[in-house]
Amino acid sequence: MIKTRVTFDIEDHEYFSMLKTYISLNYSEVIITDDCNFDFIITDKPLEGDQYIIISSHHFTIYKYQKASKICSQIVNCAAKEVADDEYEISGKKAKLIVVTSAAGGAGKTRLSQSLCIRLAEMKQKVLYMSLDCFSAMEGKFNDDNENDISKLQYYLTLKRDTNKSVEAIKGYDSIHNVYFIRSIYPSMDQLFDLDTMETLLTGLMKNTVYQYIIFDIPTCITEASLLLMNHAFLTFVINKFDSPREKIYLKFLTDRTGKNMKAVPSDYDLEQMIGMMSGIEYE
Helix, strand or coil: CCCEEEEEECCCHHHHHHHHHHHHHHCCCCEEECCCCCCEEEEEEEECCCEEEEECCCCEEEECCCCHHHHHHHHHHHHHHHHHHCCCCCCCCCCEEEEEEECCCCCCHHHHHHHHHHHHHHCCCCEEEEECCCCCCCCCCCCCCCCCEHHHHHHHHHCCCCHHHHHHHHCEEECCCCEEEEECCCCCHHHCCCHHHHHHHHHHHCCCCCCCEEEEECCCCCCHHHHHHHHHCCEEEEEECCCCHHHHHHHHHHHHHHCCCEEEEECCCCHHHHHHHHCCCCCC
C-alpha cells in the first residue's frame, strides 16, 4: 500500500500524544504523521454529536476517544478503497502479461508458474496468478477461504462488466505466499475462454496498473484464444521436459503463429534466469 499522510486537529494533548505514538510504533510502514501535506485529518472538534471525523474524499465518522487501533485500521481501509477506486493507479506502469505453457501434461508448467509467482512476491512485486487450465493435475499452492473459480470472471466478462473491477471482485489472496490468484477449480470445458471473451479480458488487462506481473498458466491444447493471449503477452515460457519431437513441433508452431516472445525452458529452469528475461535482462 502507498503510505498515507495524516495530520491532526486535536486539542486534547494527552490523547494526541498517545495516538501519534501508537501510529509511529505500529503503523509507520503505511501511515505518516505530517503537519503540512495530508490525506486525512483527525479532529476532536464537536462535530455531529461530539465525534471525531476523519475528513477525506470518503467521509466517515468514529466515536471520540476511540481506540487507536480502530482509528488506524479505518484509515488504512479507507486509503485502500481510494487506491482501488482511482482506476487502479498504483505504480503508473502497466502490468506485464507472462504466459506459461507446455507441449504435454506433466512437464511442470503449473509448478513452475506458481513458483515464479512466489519468487516475484518475495522480491516485493505485486503478482496475480491466473490459471486458465481447469485440467491441471496439480493442486494449487495458493489458498483462500473465499476463493472463486475463474468461470465467475468469464461470466462477468460476458456481461461486459469492467474487466479490472471484476478481477478485483473475485481474486483470492494467499497471505502465506503474498500472491493474488484466480484459479480454475471445476473440470468442465465451458471454462475455456472463447475468442470474444479473451479479447474482452485482454482489452482490460492491457491497461491494468495494479500488478507488476500477471502470470497466466494456460492449457497445453492451443486455441485461437490462447494464441491471442500469447500475441499480447510480454513473454511466453514454453516448458520442455521430455526433449521430444512433439515439443519441438509445438514450439515451432507457436513461434510461427505469434512471431515473438517465445522462450523454451526446461522444467528445472532457474527462476532467477526466468525473472531476468522478464525484466529484459539476458543471462549467459
